[in-house]
Amino acid sequence: MRQASLRSFSRLLHLIPIFGIALVKRLVKKQEPYTTQDKLQAWDFGHQTSTYLETLDGEEGKRHLAKIHWLLGSMDRHFVRGVQGDSFEGESTLGDHLQASACCKHYTAHDLDNWNGVNRFRFNAIVTLQDMADTYQPPFRSCVQEGKASGIMCSYNEINGIPSCAHHDLLTKTLRQEWGFYGYITSDCDAVNVLHVEQKYAKTPEDAVADALKSGMDVECSTSARSKDFPVSYLRNYTKSAVEKRKVTVSEIDRALHNLFSTRMRLGLFNGDPSKQRYSDIGPGQVCSQEHQALALEAALDGIVLLKNSDRLLPLSKSRTSSLAVIGPNAHNSTNLLGNYFGPACKNVTILEALRNYVSSASYDKGCNNVSCTSADKKKSLEMAKTGDQVILVMGLDQSQEKERLDRMDLVLPGKQPMLITSVAKAAKRPVVLVLLGGSPMDVTFAKNNRKIGSILWVGYPGQAGATALAQIIFGEHNPGGRLPMTWYPQDFTKLPMTDMRMRPQPSTGNPGRTYRFYEGEKGFRIRDQLNVKDSSNPLSESSQTPGYRLVSDIGEEQCENIKFKVTVSVKKRGKDGRHAKPGNGRPIKKLVGFQTVRLGAGEKTEIEYELSPCEHLSSANEDGVMVMEEGSQILLVGDKEHPVTIIV
Numbered sequence: 001m002r003q004a005s006l007r008s009f010s011r012l013l014h015l016i017p018i019f020g021i022a023l024v025k026r027l028v029k030k031q032e033p034y035t036t037q038d039k040l041q042a043w044d045f046g047h048q049t050s051t052y053l054e055t056l057d058g059e060e061g062k063r064h065l066a067k068i069h070w071l072l073g074s075m076d077r078h079f080v081r082g083v084q085g086d087s088f089e090g091e092s093t094l095g096d097h098l099q100a101s102a103c104c105k106h107y108t109a110h111d112l113d114n115w116n117g118v119n120r121f122r123f124n125a126i127v128t129l130q131d132m133a134d135t136y137q138p139p140f141r142s143c144v145q146e147g148k149a150s151g152i153m154c155s156y157n158e159i160n161g162i163p164s165c166a167h168h169d170l171l172t173k174t175l176r177q178e179w180g181f182y183g184y185i186t187s188d189c190d191a192v193n194v195l196h197v198e199q200k201y202a203k204t205p206e207d208a209v210a211d212a213l214k215s216g217m218d219v220e221c222s223t224s225a226r227s228k229d230f231p232v233s234y235l236r237n238y239t240k241s242a243v244e245k246r247k248v249t250v251s252e253i254d255r256a257l258h259n260l261f262s263t264r265m266r267l268g269l270f271n272g273d274p275s276k277q278r279y280s281d282i283g284p285g286q287v288c289s290q291e292h293q294a295l296a297l298e299a300a301l302d303g304i305v306l307l308k309n310s311d312r313l314l315p316l317s318k319s320r321t322s323s324l325a326v327i328g329p330n331a332h333n334s335t336n337l338l339g340n341y342f343g344p345a346c347k348n349v350t351i352l353e354a355l356r357n358y359v360s361s362a363s364y365d366k367g368c369n370n371v372s373c374t375s376a377d378k379k380k381s382l383e384m385a386k387t388g389d390q391v392i393l394v395m396g397l398d399q400s401q402e403k404e405r406l407d408r409m410d411l412v413l414p415g416k417q418p419m420l421i422t423s424v425a426k427a428a429k430r431p432v433v434l435v436l437l438g439g440s441p442m443d444v445t446f447a448k449n450n451r452k453i454g455s456i457l458w459v460g461y462p463g464q465a466g467a468t469a470l471a472q473i474i475f476g477e478h479n480p481g482g483r484l485p486m487t488w489y490p491q492d493f494t495k496l497p498m499t500d501m502r503m504r505p506q507p508s509t510g511n512p513g514r515t516y517r518f519y520e521g522e523k524g525f526r527i528r529d530q531l532n533v534k535d536s537s538n539p540l541s542e543s544s545q546t547p548g549y550r551l552v553s554d555i556g557e558e559q560c561e562n563i564k565f566k567v568t569v570s571v572k573k574r575g576k577d578g579r580h581a582k583p584g585n586g587r588p589i590k591k592l593v594g595f596q597t598v599r600l601g602a603g604e605k606t607e608i609e610y611e612l613s614p615c616e617h618l619s620s621a622n623e624d625g626v627m628v629m630e631e632g633s634q635i636l637l638v639g640d641k642e643h644p645v646t647i648i649v
Contacts, residue, residue: 076139080104080147098266099279103151104143106188107164107175109136110155115407115498121198123499124158129625130586131503135515141179150183150263154217156191163201163211165191171216184259187212189221190230205238210247213239218256288346293465296346300462300469305482306455307525308447313431313454315476316390324362325388326352327381327424328395329371330437332364336371336398339439339461347464351394351435354471363388367424371398373415378423385427392474393421397438407498411443411491418446425452435459435470441488445524458484481597487516488524504586517588552615552627560615567594567610567636586623587630590637593617612636618645 081088085099109125109132112118127136143149152175154165164170165187175181195201195208202208212220212235222233242248264270268277286292306314330336334348356362365380367373385391395417402408412418425432431454434447439461447453457480459470472478496511505513505520512521552560594610594617612618618634619627636643 074142076104076143077147080143080149084148084150086148096266097268098150098263101150101183101263101267102147103153103186104140104147104149105153106155107140107152108132108155108170109159109501110157110164111501112157112498113407114405116409118499119405120156121194123156124161125501127159127501128623130621130623131501133625133627134588134621135503137174144175144179144181149181150266152181152183152185153188153221154185154191156188156194158199158201163191163195163199165217166195166201166208166211166215168215176216184218184256184263185216187217187220189223190227190234192217192220192234193230193232196234205232205234206242206245206247209234209238209242213242213248213252213256218259293346296463297465297469300459300465301472301478301480303460303462303482304469304473304480305458305484306473306480307458307484308453308456310431310451310454314433314457314474316433316474318358318475321359321389321475322361323387323389324355324359325381325384325391325428326355326362326364326394327367327384327391327420328393328435329366329368329373330396330398330435331392331394332366333398334464334467336437337459337462337466338464340399340403342463345464349464349467351467351470354467355392355474358471358475367393367420368415368417370400371396371414372400373413373417373420376416376420378420381420381424382427385424385432386429388428390430391424391428391432392435393424393432394435394437395421396436396442397440402438402440408440409494411441411489411494413442413444421447421453422450425450428452430454433457433474437461441486441524443488443491443524445490448524458482484525487519487526489519490522490524493521517591520589550629552619552629555615555629560613563615564611564613567612567638587620591617 078088080086080102083100083102085097109127110120111125112123113120140152144152154167154171157164159167159170162169171185175185192208192212195211196203196205202211220233220235222230222236224231224233224236239248239253243250243253271277274280326332330351332350332352334345334350337351338345352362352364363384365384367376367378367381369375395413397408397414401414413421421434431452433455434444434453435457436442436444437459444456447456457470457473459466462469469478473480493512500509500511502511503514503518505511505518513519516526593612598606598608600606614629615627619629622628632646634645636645
């Protein structure tokens with residue numbers, strides 16, 4: 001296929017702050033496969049699903065959606081259905097046809113790449129049944145049952161001593177038998193090799209092939225053609241000998257082939273002349289259309305999060321800002337806006353270039369030698385800060401700090417970045433604007449509490465239009481409405497090892513809990529959830545009385561449907577045009593149960609209706625991993641207003 005430009009939309013994590021399914025639907029509908037006249041390109045979209053961004057997992061932070069599991073599941077199913085060409089609501093309309101095959105990964109409890117000497121190939125994730133049931137598995141279940149995903153990728157790690165790609169209970173009993181998965185299961189790249197070489201789970205290459213195929217895996221993603229680490233494709237080289245040694249049966253190979261070729265048939269790869277098939281007229285020239293570029297800008301605009309704005313420093317005045325100092329290692333680098341796993345962008349614009357569209361004489365200094373900031377020359381930066389009407393610092397993270405096979409060891413900004421930020425803010429005539437790039441939490445308490453740092457903006461990795469979007473927000477052409485998609489923990493949280501997969505707090509070990517649902521410690525910035533169910537009981541209560549409860553499975557689907565109820569929220573817009581987001585024994589402190597996004601003009605108001613399902617939204621997993629409804633009071637939070645809900649079982 002010919003090389004072509006690719007529109008670079010925002011990273012998946014950047015889409016969560018939008019809290020808007022409508023935009024996600026439009027974005028995924030633009031991820032069409034395209035062809036040239038000489039070759040049909042079949043697409044398998046690998047979609048990051050369920051890993052929870054805990055603290056330092058750099059690669060997963062950029063590729064994953066978020067750690068709000070109900071929201072994540074909702075985004076998953078819409079993303080998958082859009083990519084595959086299905087309707088977004090109701091029963092599937094696909095029939096046997098697939099526009100593209102969406103593969104949800106990495107299944108499951110995959111939350112570590114390379115941290116403190118522990119890598120993803122040798123990591124054994126110890127996960128309780130309770131956490132598996134209400135944290136790690138629900139987004140995958142949504143991906144399969146509601147999204148109708150046609151592909152699943154099993155992960156490298158072990159789960160309680162069994163590698164995911166050799167885990168019969170997960171791949172066959174759960175995925176296919178319990179959830180009704182219809183499609184193929186692929187390994188993460190070279191994971192069959194890992195079973196033998198890295199994990200020593202399989203004694204021989206043939207044993208590794210047998211373990212994977214018998215557990216339900218259908219195909220191996222192999223990098224043997226280009227990888228020095230994994231020069232041998234195990235399925236290609238050892239399946240025949242595994243059959244000859246009677247470790248694998250022909251029927252098991254037939255099953256895998258059936259799952260693979262049925263997916264290829266659904267994609268239309270055996271339907272004759274490729275030039276006469278559906279989508280054959282979609283070419284590279286359509287990728288960078290004005291419509292698509294406008295959509296990339298809209299996604300970038302709506303995903304940027306305003307974390308601090310003291311004395312209404314932002315927006316800056318276009319007419320009164322005559323000089324602008326732009327400082328920082330991320331200010332004049334368009335590649336850093338893209339994160340990773342991206343193609344050539346339609347346009348490359350740096351933040352400095354975008355800001356110069358408003359203040360053409362804006363001065364610039366890198367400040368640090370690079371994002372790692374092992375050295376910082378403050379002289380020029382301080383002179384610029386003293387003379388400029390306004391200072392914008394563009395700092396944060398990049399691929400040198402977080403990427404595949406590299407997790408962060410700290411939550412603070414790299415190297416001498418904090419020192420440079422503080423020094424420039426002190427020298428500046430007015431409070432400065434701090435812009436942060438990055439796909440994982442950052443402890444910027446020093447900036448949050450510094451009066452000379454007037455505004456803080458988190459932009460994530462916003463894609464090709466990110467610089468333009470940021471400049472429009474800074475100069476008041478768009479009112480930022482993003483919500484932070486993850487809790488920003490303090491640096492002390494790094495004392496908790498990333499290898500500890502427990503979500504619930506464990507006071508005896510110093511574990512304060514993970515994610516907004518369970519974390520009980522200090523927060524730098526928190527997830528901006530607005531519609532939650534909050535457990536009104538005291539989580540530290542020493543009462544031995546056990547509340548009454550019923551298993552959700554005992555209530556039954558019909559009764560669960562009958563006890564759903566409606567909640568109506570009135571919303572009024574004050575101020576400038578913009579957007580509102582209304583997120584729609586081990587119980588969570590709170591959890592998101594609903595969200596919608598609406599656009600309102602100044603002074604406009606509207607009513608939003610949510611449907612709450614007690615079986616889904618008011619239940620939690622017990623220690624056996626079974627979903628139960630406990631009697632007692634819970635509180636429905638709408639913004640800051642509390643509404644009690646009583647459960648009688």
